[in-house]
Amino acid sequence: MTEVDATSAALNAIIDARVAPLRYRGVFEYIVVSQSGNAVSAKPSRGLEWLPPIDRARLVFSPLGGAVDLPTGSFVLVSFINGDETRPVVIGLTAGTPDEITLSQRSRAAVEHATSAEALVHFLKNWFEAFAHLLHNAPGPGSPGSAPITTANDLATLIDTFQTADLMALDAIVRDSTSSISAPLYAGIVAALASKSADADGKSPNLGSPDIRIG
Amino acid sequence: MAALTLDGRAVLHGVVQLPFRGVWCADIAIDGTDPVAAGAHSLRFADLPEMPCTLVSAPPAFGPSQAVRVIGGKGGWRTTLPPRSYRSPLGVRFANIIADLARECGETVDMTTAPSGTIGEHFIRSLGRASDAMNRVAPQWWVRRDGVTSASTRAVATAPTPGVHVLDYRGTQWVTCATDVPGILNPGDLFEHPTLSGRVASVAHTIGELGQFSLVWLP
Numbered sequence: 001m002t003e004v005d006a007t008s009a010a011l012n013a014i015i016d017a018r019v020a021p022l023r024y025r026g027v028f029e030y031i032v033v034s035q036s037g038n039a040v041s042a043k044p045s046r047g048l049e050w051l052p053p054i055d056r057a058r059l060v061f062s063p064l065g066g067a068v069d070l071p072t073g074s075f076v077l078v079s080f081i082n083g084d085e086t087r088p089v090v091i092g093l094t095a096g097t098p099d100e101i102t103l104s105q106r107s108r109a110a111v112e113h114a115t116s117a118e119a120l121v122h123f124l125k126n127w128f129e130a131f132a133h134l135l136h137n138a139p140g141p142g143s144p145g146s147a148p149i150t151t152a153n154d155l156a157t158l159i160d161t162f163q164t165a166d167l168m169a170l171d172a173i174v175r176d177s178t179s180s181i182s183a184p185l186y187a188g189i190v191a192a193l194a195s196k197s198a199d200a201d202g203k204s205p206n207l208g209s210p211d212i213r214i215g
Numbered sequence: 216m217a218a219l220t221l222d223g224r225a226v227l228h229g230v231v232q233l234p235f236r237g238v239w240c241a242d243i244a245i246d247g248t249d250p251v252a253a254g255a256h257s258l259r260f261a262d263l264p265e266m267p268c269t270l271v272s273a274p275p276a277f278g279p280s281q282a283v284r285v286i287g288g289k290g291g292w293r294t295t296l297p298p299r300s301y302r303s304p305l306g307v308r309f310a311n312i313i314a315d316l317a318r319e320c321g322e323t324v325d326m327t328t329a330p331s332g333t334i335g336e337h338f339i340r341s342l343g344r345a346s347d348a349m350n351r352v353a354p355q356w357w358v359r360r361d362g363v364t365s366a367s368t369r370a371v372a373t374a375p376t377p378g379v380h381v382l383d384y385r386g387t388q389w390v391t392c393a394t395d396v397p398g399i400l401n402p403g404d405l406f407e408h409p410t411l412s413g414r415v416a417s418v419a420h421t422i423g424e425l426g427q428f429s430l431v432w433l434p
Contacts, residue, residue, distance in 0.1 A: 006272075013344070020347045024339070050342035052298035057337065085351070086307075086335030 025083035029094055030054065032070045040090045042076060054078060057088040069099040218397045218427045219420075220259050221245050227280050231258070231420040235369065235402040237346070238358045239287040241268070243422070248276035251283050258285060260398030260420070267362035287358040291320030292346040299340045306333025312340070312352050313366055320345035328367040329353070357402075369403035371414065376404050382428060384411065390431045397427040406433060 028051060030042035039056035057078065059068060070076065074096030081087040217225035221243065229243025241258055245251070251273050258266040269290035273283045286293075296319050301307040309330040317324040322345075330353060340348050349356050355368035378395030385391065390411060394400060397420070404415045413433040420429050 016343065017347055017350065020343065020350065023341055050298060052300035052339060052341070054300055054337070054339065055302040080339070084335075085339040085341075086337050088337050088339060 022083065024080040024085045027077050027079045027091070030076050030078045030090070032072055032074050032076055034072065035059075035070050038067060040070065040076065042078065042090070045075060054088050057090050059090045061090070061092050068101050071096060071099050074098075216261050217246075218261050219243070219422050220261075221251070221283070221285070222256050226422050228423045230422075231398065233402055233418045233420070234357070235416050236355055236357045238292055239266075239360075240271075241285050242282070243285070244280040244282045246280060248279065248281055250276070251281060255289065256285055260396075262396050263398055264360065266360045287360070288362045288364060289321050289323070291317075291322035292344070292349065292358075292364075294320045294345055295343060296320060296340070296345050296348065298342045301338040301340075302336060303333075304336060306336060307338045308333050309352055309366075312338055313349070316345055316348055316352075317364070322364055323362065324364045324366060325359075326366075328365045330366065360401075369401075372403055372405040374405060375407040376400055379406070381408050381411075385430075387411075388433050390433060391428055392431060393426075393428050398429075400429050400431060406431060 028048055029045040030048075031045050032040060032042050033053070034041045036056065038059040040059050041053065041055050042057070043053040044051040059070075061068070070093070075094040076090045077092040077094055078088055079091050081089060219226040219229070219231070225246040226243045227246055229241060231239065231241040231243070233239045243258075251270055253270050253273075256268050256270055258268050260266075266287065267289075268285040268287055271284050271286050271290060271293070273281065276282075296316070299315070301312060309332065310326060312334065313324055313329045314326065316322075334352060338352075340351075349364075349366075353366040356364060356366050357369060358364050376394070376399060379400065380393045380395075381390055382393055383391040390406070390408070392400075400406075400415060400418045400420070402415050402417050406413055406415050411433065415431050416434045417432045418429055421427065
């Protein structure tokens with residue numbers, strides 16, 4: 001080894017030692033080997049041989065209270081919280097799609113395919129619009145001409161659709177002419193459901209509101 | 216008798232660096248041109264115990280002496296280790312990580328000095344030098360004179376080392392001194408003098424034509 005080589009090697013060793021704590025401040029691509037619940041075991045993808053496989057790192061991009069099933073071999077993003085090598089987490093997908101996303105509501109679970117995740121968001125958005133509308137129209141105590149029983153029933157039924165993720169029941173509400181949901185909202189939701197139902201193969205994202213096919 | 220020897224061969228001149236943490240090393244020129252074999256050797260100050268070490272560099276002899284560099288222990292902390300990951304729902308123990316490091320790099324660690332407790336549910340050891348991984352789990356590790364690695368910080372001396380004579384100051388933190396027993400000062404020792412005192416951070420024991428002296432760093 002020449003003097004230049006030795007000096008270079010020594011400098012490299014010093015730099016390596018100094019940057020070692022920074023190695024984990026990044027996002028790294030891993031390949032899923034297995035999954036158990038929200039714990040994912042994965043191996044580093046090509047070019048990351050300096051990293052070891054991770055064993056049962058926590059999956060943090062699934063919905064709160066829910067779970068995402070990743071197919072073996074899919075590419076995921078692994079990061080380390082605060083650059084700490086003791087805290088690896090799986091934060092996303094780089095290629096492939098989840099086999100299934102499960103949303104849990106107490107003991108009941110609604111299962112939707114990943115491609116319908118956007119639809120669920122639209123569902124929730126419209127559900128809350130209807131909920132807000134009901135609250136807005138709810139008469140105050142003692143106000144003349146109030147119909148509190150009807151509103152309460154509507155509210156209870158609406159809540160039940162949320163708890164069961166029962167789109168048919170939601171549809172029934174908006175089609176009920178006696179409901180206190182306003183006619184424009186009723187018409188809008190019906191039209192949205194109809195247009196989405198017409199999207200037979202489900203390839204038109206963001207079509208309809210809520211973006212879920214009924215039936 | 217020579218103040219410093221390597222395997223019984225007199226050291227003509229050189230420096231033995233004792234850092235506060237990490238591996239100690241010696242850049243020395245020994246008497247004679249016989250090549251120094253690779254592997255384990257023993258460095259020794261005249262009145263002190265042997266210091267097991269490993270040859271890491273020995274350029275061709277020049278003149279009547281042979282220059283060599285040796286480092287404390289078995290030279291394992293310089294080796295590159297493959298990546299490895301740990302996981303335990305009860306927490307990964309520091310001792311397990313350190314024991315694996317020692318076994319894989321061939322060093323001896325005094326496991327009674329390993330930190331107790333756990334580092335977390337996971338620990339990722341990336342490809343790299345064993346010393347880098349050791350820095351992550353036991354930042355204050357150091358190699359003792361007997362070649363065994365301690366995973367905890369050096370003990371604090373409670374009394375100043377006797378027989379230390381200040382020769383010169385370099386700035387406000389470097390002190391050049393002679394000692395009655397050559398090579399006796401260690402990092403962590405208490406250094407007391409009317410004009411300067413403190414805890415020794417590192418020592419460079421120097422052997423030269425003018426004799427032996429120690430350069431002490433007081434932070």
